[in-house]
Amino acid sequence: MEPTQLLKGVLDLAVLAVVAQEDGYGYDVVRRLRAGGLAEVGDASVYGTLRRLYAAGALTSYVVPSDEGPHRKYYGINAQGTKVLAEQGESWRSFAAAVDRLLAAPGTAPTRVLRTTSLLEDEGTR
Amino acid sequence: MSVPTGLRSVAQYVDAVRAALDDLPAETVDDLVGGLEADLAESVAESVAESGDDVRQRFGPPAVYAAELRSAAGLPPRGRRATPVAAVLRRQWPAVRDGLVGLRPAWWVVRAALVAGAASVTLGGGYGGTASFLVLLVPLTALSVWLGRVRMPRLLVVGFGLVNAVGVLALLVGVNGYWVDAREGGGSGDWTPPGVSLDGYPIGNIQPYDAQGDPLTGVQLFDEQGRPLDLSPDHRVLVRDDGSVQELRPQVDATGEQRWNVYPVPGPAGTPGPAPTVAPLLQLQQQP
Known part of the structure; x- marks a missing residue:
């Protein structure tokens, strides 16, 4: 599965977690997500997610004027967002734990499967 | 890259993104x-600072960026039918609708005139048609205005919309037909013979009389632009009572030119000119 596909499923959760730590404006959230290890995250995806979570009532928003240039739009978490974060965080943990267990189970050898596939592909192309 | 330039190009990029969301x-x-x-x-x-990439290199085409933005925001992708033209129309529609609403009274009168016109044509053309048109126009206009202002059930509104559409079509067909008639008429029906004519028919001669009712000879006639009122070239003949036809002979001026605007045009040599058989119907009153 593409990393971006995985990311799409958990971006709401990751954005909520970042904003829950501290209020932030769009690019600030992007930077903290990347610093947290989600290097693939796209600017527009994060901005869109912030707008959607705000529209869904999970975030508050306020504008901070800037002397140097255009104003910044900050987002903060509210009670609704905190509740969503707790629920989705719980599902993520159980989901991730289940996948971890599957990957750790004896007899599973995803590396071998991958290797076979790539060998077959190599045979086909040669 | 200086800061102002960078800011300006970012602003332009944001404008482009905004346009892709319009x-x-x-x-x-x-x-x-x-x-x-x-x-x-x-x-x-x-x-x-890191790589020297400007806003477009950093974010790619604004349309793609806008698509990602709206997708992440949970909004539907840009519809195929939502072309810029459609978007503009949708934005302009309230103004257009207000304008059309303002024209409604004019339309009420026009459709009344259409119905009156159709009815009068059916009843018969000519003066009778014109009279019936005028007689019908007033009550039909009143009815049309009343229909335009009264609140109708939805089904009737739809039906009336159809009647209106048919009316507009009839108007277009009628105008087109009239235009074609006028154009073709200009080519054939309105043909007039050359030379002086009366009620569309060329005349054979002109018999001038003075204020006392005495016949005049050698009278030169010109129009208001100085053009000679020549006898029609097709009728420069004298038809006698016995059916014989003799050519008229025009006056000749000092330069030897034939003048067909000198009346009465004399008959052939040896025959009396067109006799003043027409007596003056009235003697003019002497002008003070």
């Missing part, structure tokens, strides 16, 4: 794009 309600677009400029400016400032 099928969405303005409020939604404001929510999506609000604060975006500051975010992009900061991001670009970093990428310029």
Whole structure:
């Protein structure tokens, strides 16, 4: 599965977690997500997610004027967002734990499967 | 890259993104794009410092960026039918509708005139048709205005819309027909013979009389532009009572030119000219 596909499923959760730590404006959230290890995250995806979570009532928003240039739009978490974060965080943990267990189970050898596939592909192309 | 230039290009980029979202309600677009400029400016400032990439290199085509933005925001992708033209029309529609609503009274009168015209043509053309048109026009206009102002059930409104559409079509067909008639008429029906004519028919001669009712000879006639009122070239003959035809002979001026605007045009040599058989019907009163 593409990393971006995985990311799409958990971006709401990751954005909520970042904003829950501290209020932030769009690019600030992007930077903290990347610093947290989600290097693939796209600017527009994060901005869109912030707008959607705000529209869904999970975030508050306020504008901070800037002397140097255009104003910044900050987002903060509210009670609704905190509740969503707790629920989705719980599902993520159980989901991730289940996948971890599957990957750790004896007899599973995803590396071998991958290797076979790539060998077959190599045979086909040669 | 200087800061002002960078900021300006970011602003242009945001405008392009906004344009790619213009099928969405303005409020939604404001929510999506609000604060975006500051975010992009900061991001670009970093990428310029790191790699020298400007806003387009950093974020790619604005349309793609806008698509990602709206997708992440949970909004539907830009519809195929939502072309810029359609978006413009949708934005302009309230103004257009208001304009059309303002024209409604004029339409009420026009459709009354259409019905009156159709009825009078059916009843018969000519003066009778014109009279019936005028007689019908007043009550039909009143009816039309009343229909335009009264509140009708929805089904009737739809039906009336259809009648209106048929009326407009009839108007277009009628105008087109009239135009074609006028054009073809100009080619054949309105043909007039050359030379002086009366009620569309060329005349054979002119018998001038003075104020006392005495016949005149050698009278030169010109129109208001100085053009000679020549006898029609096709009728420069004298038809006698016995059916014999003799050619008329025009007056000849000092230069030897034939003058067909000198009346009465004399008959052939040896025959009396057109006799003053027509007596003056009235003697003019002497002008003071």
